[in-house]
Amino acid sequence: MDIIFLDIDGVLTDQWSDVNQLSPRCLSILADILRKTGAKIVISSTWRIGGIGPGSDWQKAIQLWVADSQDADVILGAVVGATPDIDAPEVTRGKEINWWISDNPGVNRFVILDDEDDMDPHLDHLVQIDANKGLTDTDAMIILKQLRD
Numbered sequence: 001m002d003i004i005f006l007d008i009d010g011v012l013t014d015q016w017s018d019v020n021q022l023s024p025r026c027l028s029i030l031a032d033i034l035r036k037t038g039a040k041i042v043i044s045s046t047w048r049i050g051g052i053g054p055g056s057d058w059q060k061a062i063q064l065w066v067a068d069s070q071d072a073d074v075i076l077g078a079v080v081g082a083t084p085d086i087d088a089p090e091v092t093r094g095k096e097i098n099w100w101i102s103d104n105p106g107v108n109r110f111v112i113l114d115d116e117d118d119m120d121p122h123l124d125h126l127v128q129i130d131a132n133k134g135l136t137d138t139d140a141m142i143i144l145k146q147l148r149d
């Protein structure tokens with residue numbers, strides 16, 4: 001199973017996005033990657049902890065914010081989980097991702113999409129997104145290459 005660890009703010013949003021609104025362009029690029037690779041999504045965004053919008057948990061939140069997209073089915077159908085939230089100062093997002101991988105045997109290739117870089121020990125899997133632009137076609141080419149090699 002190939003996995004995309006997905007941050008949301010700064011990845012599926014860009015500088016023109018309103019609060020709690022995802023970019024249709026970024027969602028479309030993500031859906032295209034999913035169609036081409038068959039990769040699954042694990043949510044690593046702080047959205048997974050809940051507390052945004054009317055949804056009390058990340059599944060409801062994601063459904064709500066992706067619902068308007070024409071690619072909603074492709075994206076929601078690919079989500080298989082979320083990384084654990086480990087609230088300790090020394091725990092990076094990369095370590096939370098590492099926990100998920102340890103708990104879920106069968107991960108083959110994986111990429112981390114995030115506008116932050118606290119991904120130790122998996123920095124080499126990070127495709128760092130420019131939060132002003134959100135996910136771009138150029139990022140998609142890098143992601144496709146990583147998921148195919």
Ligand SMILES: [Mg+2]
Pocket residue numbers: 007008009010011114115116
């Ligand atoms: Mg972010």
